Amino acid sequence: xxxxxxxxxxxxxxxxxxxxxxxxxxxxxxxxxxxxxxxxxxxxxxxxxxxxxxxxxxxxxxxxxxxxxxxxxxxxxxxxxxxxxxxxxxxxxxxxxxxxxxxxxxxxxxxxxxxxxxxxxxxxxxxxxxxxxxxxxxxxxxxxxxxxxxxxxxxxxxxxxxxxxxxxxx
Amino acid sequence: xxxxxxxxxxxxxxxxxxxxxxxxxxxxxxxxxxxxxxxxxxxxxxxxxxxxxxxxxxxxxxxxxxxxxxxxxxxxxxxxxxxxxxxxxxxxxxxxxxxxxxxxxxxxxxxxxxxxxxxxxxxxxxxxxxxxxxxxxxxxxxxxxxxxxxxxxxxxxxxxxxxxxxxxxx
DNA sequence: GTAGTGTTACTCGGATAAATATTGTCCGAGTGACATCGG
DNA sequence: CCGATGTCACTCGGACAATATTTATCCGAGTAACACTAC
Numbered sequence: 001x002x003x004x005x006x007x008x009x010x011x012x013x014x015x016x017x018x019x020x021x022x023x024x025x026x027x028x029x030x031x032x033x034x035x036x037x038x039x040x041x042x043x044x045x046x047x048x049x050x051x052x053x054x055x056x057x058x059x060x061x062x063x064x065x066x067x068x069x070x071x072x073x074x075x076x077x078x079x080x081x082x083x084x085x086x087x088x089x090x091x092x093x094x095x096x097x098x099x100x101x102x103x104x105x106x107x108x109x110x111x112x113x114x115x116x117x118x119x120x121x122x123x124x125x126x127x128x129x130x131x132x133x134x135x136x137x138x139x140x141x142x143x144x145x146x147x148x149x150x151x152x153x154x155x156x157x158x159x160x161x162x163x164x165x166x167x168x169x170x
Numbered sequence: 171x172x173x174x175x176x177x178x179x180x181x182x183x184x185x186x187x188x189x190x191x192x193x194x195x196x197x198x199x200x201x202x203x204x205x206x207x208x209x210x211x212x213x214x215x216x217x218x219x220x221x222x223x224x225x226x227x228x229x230x231x232x233x234x235x236x237x238x239x240x241x242x243x244x245x246x247x248x249x250x251x252x253x254x255x256x257x258x259x260x261x262x263x264x265x266x267x268x269x270x271x272x273x274x275x276x277x278x279x280x281x282x283x284x285x286x287x288x289x290x291x292x293x294x295x296x297x298x299x300x301x302x303x304x305x306x307x308x309x310x311x312x313x314x315x316x317x318x319x320x321x322x323x324x325x326x327x328x329x330x331x332x333x334x335x336x337x338x339x340x
Numbered sequence: 341g342t343a344g345t346g347t348t349a350c351t352c353g354g355a356t357a358a359a360t361a362t363t364g365t366c367c368g369a370g371t372g373a374c375a376t377c378g379g
Numbered sequence: 380c381c382g383a384t385g386t387c388a389c390t391c392g393g394a395c396a397a398t399a400t401t402t403a404t405c406c407g408a409g410t411a412a413c414a415c416t417a418c
Contacts, residue, residue, distance in 0.1 A: 001254035003171050008263055011284050027390065036268030041364055047392065060372035063390045076287060084171035093178055098206030107319045113310045114181050117246060117302040125295035132287040140283045148277045197351065211403050217353065230411035233351045
């Protein structure tokens with residue numbers, strides 16, 4: 001029961017990208033520097049977000065990453081699933097039918113009650129994550145976080161975002 | 171975001187122990203055999219449950235494990251926390267203050283909004299797990315599971331449980 | 341027949357390796373911007 | 380002065396090690412039951 005360290009980096013990156021202007025991009029190297037992380041490693045997670053359709057990546061100079069959707073349409077669940085994979089945390093290995101008793105398979109047609117209970121809990125977890133959007137986090141950030149940190153974040157964004165000269169609608 | 175394989179074994183073991191008579195015990199070897207698992211490895215998790223106060227272990231012949239509390243007083247949350255550890259799945263590494271910007275520490279006195287959101291979701295997860303008790307799972311098991319599997323489980327319990335001759339209240 | 345005693349076999353417990361997943365790093369392919377050259 | 384073109388530097392992407400965690404195993408300490416012996 002441990003989430004990847006990369007989940008935190010991915011969420012921070014997405015939240016930062018949510019702050020820059022529409023059509024603008026930010027290279028992964030800037031994000032990695034901001035968080036004191038290895039650029040090559042952050043790319044791994046950003047790529048996962050791109051594959052999942054959460055981010056867009058633009059190659060070449062003045063390229064980088066940007067959100068593929070509006071911040072209110074991106075939830076923490078989307079990010080977590082993209083980085084950690086879609087499979088549930090509890091994976092029923094069906095150990096109940098592993099014993100030497102060797103009962104016929106038809107006996108285990110109905111789902112394992114333990115698995116069902118664990119999946120119920122995980123469903124609640126995912127519902128809570130789906131309720132947390134990037135937009136909401138941005139609002140909470142501006143309200144709850146120390147103004148100095150907010151100002152520093154804005155300055156960083158203004159300094160590192162790269163506006164796209166030609167408006168491309170890929 | 172992956173739970174230990176041992177969590178499943180621990181829950182199955184606890185659910186099996188919930189089925190035997192009061193004061194009776196069952197050795198770990200029997201449980202391991204039932205689930206087709208290594209006895210030595212299952213002991214690791216059973217020991218964790220014992221340390222957490224969920225199970226009781228009795229040494230010597232006719233010894234084994236039994237529940238330390240009534241089944242209705244044991245939730246899946248208790249078991250998961252005992253096996254996986256009490257720490258939350260999302261551990262904020264405070265990467266927001268790792269950048270080269272070097273802002274004073276006082277700026278980050280207020281909690282990270284991302285961490286807060288993740289902990290909210292995890293709180294929902296734990297609440298759902300706390301709602302699932304061994305007693306409830308036993309009821310669901312007898313109702314939903316194939317009668318043949320239930321009968322086999324009962325037979326296994328009757329065959330492998332060891333009644334304590336002297337009622338000891340440790 | 342009963343109590344005491346020694347042995348025994350069974351239990352759990354912790355310390356120790358193997359396997360797997362995660363974390364971290366490197367180098368290569370691709371692309372758009374820039375400078376240069378020609379008209 | 381304007382357009383086309385070639386070069387270049389910067390970007391992301393995937394393949395390759397190092398580390399941490401999880402999984403699996405072995406051997407030892409402890410204990411209660413059992414059998415035996417003495418009373």
